[in-house]
Amino acid sequence: MDTERDWIERARQGDQAAFTQLVETYQVPVYNLAYRMLGDPMEAEEAAQETFLRAYRELHRYDPTRKFSAWLLAIAAHHCIDLLRRRRLTWLSLEEETLQAAGWTGPEAGPETDPEQAVEQAEREAQVQALLTTLPPDYRMAIVLRYWYDLSYEEIAQMTESTVSAVKSRLFRARRMLARAAQQAGLVPNAPRPASEPA
Amino acid sequence: MNCEEAGLLMMDALDGTLVLSDVNRLEAHLDRCPVCQAEWTALQAVENWLGRAPLVPPAPGFADRVAARLARQNARRRLGGGLVVLAAAALLAFAPLLQGWLLPLPLSPDAEVIRQLARHGLVVVWHTLRGLWIAAHALAAGLDLSLGAAAHAALGALLLFLLGLQSGAYRLRSADRRVQTP
Numbered sequence: 001m002d003t004e005r006d007w008i009e010r011a012r013q014g015d016q017a018a019f020t021q022l023v024e025t026y027q028v029p030v031y032n033l034a035y036r037m038l039g040d041p042m043e044a045e046e047a048a049q050e051t052f053l054r055a056y057r058e059l060h061r062y063d064p065t066r067k068f069s070a071w072l073l074a075i076a077a078h079h080c081i082d083l084l085r086r087r088r089l090t091w092l093s094l095e096e097e098t099l100q101a102a103g104w105t106g107p108e109a110g111p112e113t114d115p116e117q118a119v120e121q122a123e124r125e126a127q128v129q130a131l132l133t134t135l136p137p138d139y140r141m142a143i144v145l146r147y148w149y150d151l152s153y154e155e156i157a158q159m160t161e162s163t164v165s166a167v168k169s170r171l172f173r174a175r176r177m178l179a180r181a182a183q184q185a186g187l188v189p190n191a192p193r194p195a196s197e198p199a
Numbered sequence: 200m201n202c203e204e205a206g207l208l209m210m211d212a213l214d215g216t217l218v219l220s221d222v223n224r225l226e227a228h229l230d231r232c233p234v235c236q237a238e239w240t241a242l243q244a245v246e247n248w249l250g251r252a253p254l255v256p257p258a259p260g261f262a263d264r265v266a267a268r269l270a271r272q273n274a275r276r277r278l279g280g281g282l283v284v285l286a287a288a289a290l291l292a293f294a295p296l297l298q299g300w301l302l303p304l305p306l307s308p309d310a311e312v313i314r315q316l317a318r319h320g321l322v323v324v325w326h327t328l329r330g331l332w333i334a335a336h337a338l339a340a341g342l343d344l345s346l347g348a349a350a351h352a353a354l355g356a357l358l359l360f361l362l363g364l365q366s367g368a369y370r371l372r373s374a375d376r377r378v379q380t381p
Contacts, residue, residue: 016269023262031257045257052265053272128252131245147249172210178249179241188241 004068012059019059023052026069029149030076036144037080039133047083051076073149074159077141084137127187134181139174142167200228205235213246 004025010018030051035044054075055062062071132140138160145156156167182188200208208225211217217225229236 016266016273019269020262020266023265027261027265028254028256031261032254035255041258045261048257048261049265049268053269056269124248125252125255128248131248143249148252148254168210172206175210175213175242175245176206176238178245179238182245183237183241188244189237 005064008059008062008064008068011056012062019052019056022055022068026072029069030072032148033073033076033144034080036129036132036148037077037137037140038083039129043083047080048076051079054079070155070159073145077145077159081137081141084140131178131181135174135177139170139177142170143174143178146171200224202228202232202235205229205232206238209235209239209242213242 004022007018007021011022027048031044031048034047034051035041038044038047051072055072058075062068132143135143141160142156145151145159151159153164153167153171156162157164160167179188205225205228208217208221211221212225229239
């Protein structure tokens with residue numbers, strides 16, 4: 001995008017207005033990544049702001065042959081991983097109360113058409129976030145980049161400075177952990193179903 | 200097919216990369232393995248929830264908050280850079296005196312001149328103006344051109360180099376005088 005390249009070039013020369021254009025363009029993906037990783041709106045706001053400040057300081061290192069969004073999200077990802085590691089959380093198995101407190105009502109049956117759509121949307125948000133918090137930071141990052149940013153294994157590997165096989169392994173384990181957490185919390189039935197039946 | 204292989208095929212199925220022959224093999228396994236069947240159901244449910252979760256936006260005014268923080272940060276950096284250069288300039292301006300205090304050498308002619316403030320006011324004014332000139336230009340460079348820390352460090356190094364040059368020249372002159380003295 002020529003406009004974006006122009007903003008980046010001007011921001012590199014110290015034009016803060018041009019950098020603000022970049023912030024406005026990428027604020028949602030950067031904030032969402034921080035929120036999905038940290039699970040707290042205040043922390044996510046702080047982390048997203050810090051991501052942009054770091055990006056501004058490091059703009060001279062940005063390689064224009066790379067996608068700017070990928071470069072920016074990589075900064076956000078590394079920052080969030082650092083924050084999570086500093087928290088020194090103990091990653092325990094999912095506690096059922098966590099999801100029930102978040103308003104879990106069961107798996108989604110289809111598109112919402114009733115007036116309670118907004119409420120259901122909020123509940124589902126809380127459920128997804130509660131599930132994500134059961135994952136270790138590296139696994140959570142792989143899930144977030146895969147599902148919210150639709151990145152390929154190769155792109156995730158490049159962004160997280162890892163290998164494709166390591167990313168595949170993390171996603172494999174992360175999906176299984178999420179599935180088992182949902183089972184343990186009673187969010188999905190443990191009884192067997194035919195494989196072709198949609199969940 | 201064992202459960203481990205079935206698990207791998209489930210991941211391929213979620214990624215949409217499962218070939219038809221493997222679809223049939225996976226379904227056959229799921230039909231006779233209740234544990235894998237339950238896991239597949241849970242995986243599909245999680246896939247569905249994650250796939251439908253939207254991007255969450257920040258609170259309104261996010262870009263303005265970042266811009267304000269960036270402006271504060273830049274102001275601090277410029278001030279810090281300017282102070283570093285100012286300190287280096289002051290060091291150069293008063294180098295002759297520092298040289299006399301710190302090194303076991305006779306004071307340079309400049310230092311002697313500065314020590315005789317009362318008697319040589321004109322020279323003192325010249326030294327002061329030199330220091331101010333350097334400081335003003337260094338600050339202007341730091342404030343207007345938004346030079347980075349590296350540029351400030353380079354300028355500081357240049358000033359220290361000039362100080363060393365001055366000291367070295369004085370030592371040479373002193374040596375010359377000793378040689379010429381019978």
